[in-house]
Amino acid sequence: MRARERADDVLRMYRLARTGGSPELLGWLARRADGWAGLLDGDGTVLQAVAGTARWPGQDAAKLASRAVRELTVRGARAYSLEAGGRTALLLPLDGAGDGRDTLLAVVAPRPVPDRLATLLADATMPLGLAWSSESVERKRRRVDLAEFRGREAVLHLLMTGQLSIAHQVAGALRPKLPDPVRVCVVECTGGQRDEVARICADASGGRTWIVRCPVYARHLILIMPVEPDAVSAPGGRGAGAGRGDRAPLDRTVAELVDDCVVGVSEAVPLSDTAAAYRQAFHALAVARGLPDRHARFGSAPEPALVAGAAGARWADALLAPLLTHLPRRSQDPGSQELAATLASWLAFSSHATQHLKIHRNTLAARLKLIGELLGLDLNRxxxxAALDLALCIRAAPARHRPDVRREHTAAPDLDAVLSGPGIQDWAAQQLRQIAPAGPTAEETLRTWLRCEAQLAPTAAELGISVPGTRKRLVRLEAVLHRSLLRTPSARYDLWTAFRAADLLA
Incomplete structure (x- = not known):
């Protein structure tokens, strides 16, 4: 009968190890021993343990087990038992742990020790060792994956802030080589699909695309893809070149291979314009959500920063000068570059900037307060x-679009003077022409929304409709404008600028 019970126990332990791993098996052993169970390394450090109970506080039991490990080490024994205060600590080496160090199974049980407990623990060492070994491999794999994720995230951050030289240096330790020119693609996945979609993207691109898990949106993947002018632009179409022209672009391939994912793609841009390309891809993503094939590419449109001219460059330099020349009073305080990066991240991601920058929300609030004081602006308006977003975009514009204002000694114009320029006026007219087909309420809705600081509840109250009704109007306008409005990065800054420019001529 005992042999049958022992066989049943062994079978159950293997099942627990397979289905629940070491935590489940340790919990079962603790219940059988009416005590505490855990795994310790050779110096007595607890690696894994069950939670303590009122009768068996985990901390007290762990201390006794650690003491037993130290005595075992001194005596040079493989197994050991230690009695103290009406309790017994039993130690056995873990078979098949395979983690490169001594791992011990420790059980603390009341005296007298339950019958056949030692035999049960001896039988448990093999399934527990196999489970622990498997979990150790998985932990190492996750650490490697996390290190690569952090490295890729760092490269993305450097690209978004225009630090190309450092980005190339960091990317040199990873793979593949950063392409130039690029398209940026944002893939929105469902549920827990992101890792699987990343694998599909890597396979479909042949390892030529930079794939980064978005640090801000948990369901987003960011792809930095090499531009292939001879690739097929649509299913059934053919590129100008031969050979590779039969292959569909990666972004469309992903949309076709992965059900329920949504894909937005930027224009082809130089690598130095990665930040602008990301915003384009994010806007295209808002459009793709409403399309049957769940895929959209950003429509060709000029950026206001590229048509602001010399007046815009002088205005941007003057507006941002207090920030860009700021010297921190203490070495641990953020400098001008860090403050500028914080401002750019906050304008793009709002409160999600804490995730992008890996800082606490109080740190973000303190930096924004300092930035507002330096610039003399109310950042809540x-x-x-919108003015700061335009100024930062002008400063970040590629050299070929940015006039040389170093030799100009004229006073910097104000924002209205910049918006009155012919380039901005043409851009604004083009933006606002897109609104007309949306119906008579479109412009009123957008103007009211912007006047209410892009807040839904005040907008709904002023329009005399419900908040869901206001949201639906804005969602429909996203499809018309091909821009994201409700989620950051949002087109609200460009819309405010366009309406302001139009009003100057009214």
Whole structure:
């Protein structure tokens, strides 16, 4: 009978190890021993343990087990038992742990020790060792994956802030080589699909695309893809070149291979314009959500920063000068570059900037307060945000689009003077022409939304409709404008600028 019970126990332990791993098996052993169970290394450090109970506080039991390990080490024994205070600590080496160090199974049980407990623990060492070994391999794999994820995230951050030289240096330790020119693609996955979609993207691209898990949106993948002018632009179409022209672009391939994912793609841009390309891809993503094939590419449109001219460059330099020349009072305080990166991240991601920058929300609030004081702007107002967004974009514009203003000694114009320029006026007219087909309420809705600081509840109250009704109007306008409105990065800054420019000529 005992042999049958022992066989049943062994079978159950293997099942627990397979289905629940070491935590489940340790919990079962603790219940059988009416005590505490855990895994310790050779110096007595607890690696894994069950939670303590009122009768058996985990901390007290762990201390006794650690003491037993130290005595076992001194005596040079493989197994050991230690009695103290009406309790017995039993130690056995773990078979098949395979983690490169001594791992011990420790059980603390009341005296007298339950019958056949030693035999049960001896039988448990093999399934527990196999489970622990498997879990150790998985932990190492996750650490490697996390290290690569952090490295890729760092490269993305450097690209988004225009630090190409450092980005190339960091990317040199990873793979593949950063392409140039690029398209940026944002893939929105469902549920827990992101890792699987990343694998599909890597396979479909042949390892030529930079794949980064978005640090801000948990369901987003960011792909930095090499531009292939001879690739097929649509299913059934053919590129100008031969050979590779039969292969569909990666972004469309992903949309076809992965059900329920949504894909937005930027224009082809130089690698230095990665930040602008990301915003384009994010806007295209908002459009793709409403399309049957769940895929959209950003429509060709000029950026206001590229048509602001010399007046815009002088205005941007003057507006941002207090920030860019700021010297911190203490070495641990953020400098001008860090503050500028914080401002750019906050304008793009709002409160999600804490995830992007890996800082606490109080740190973000303190930095924004300092930035507002340096610039003399109320950062809670959409007008100030739009002005800063335009200024940062002008500063970040590629050299070929940015006039040389170093030799100009004229006073810097104000924002209205910049918006009155012919380039901005043409851009604004093009933006606002897109609104007309959306119906008579479109412009009123957008103007009211912007006047209410892009807040839904005040907008709904002023329009005299419900909040869901206001949201539906804005969602429909996203499809018309081909821009994201409700989620950051949002087109609200460009819309504010376009309406302001139009009003100057009214």
């Amino acid at each position: 959409l007008a100030g945000q």
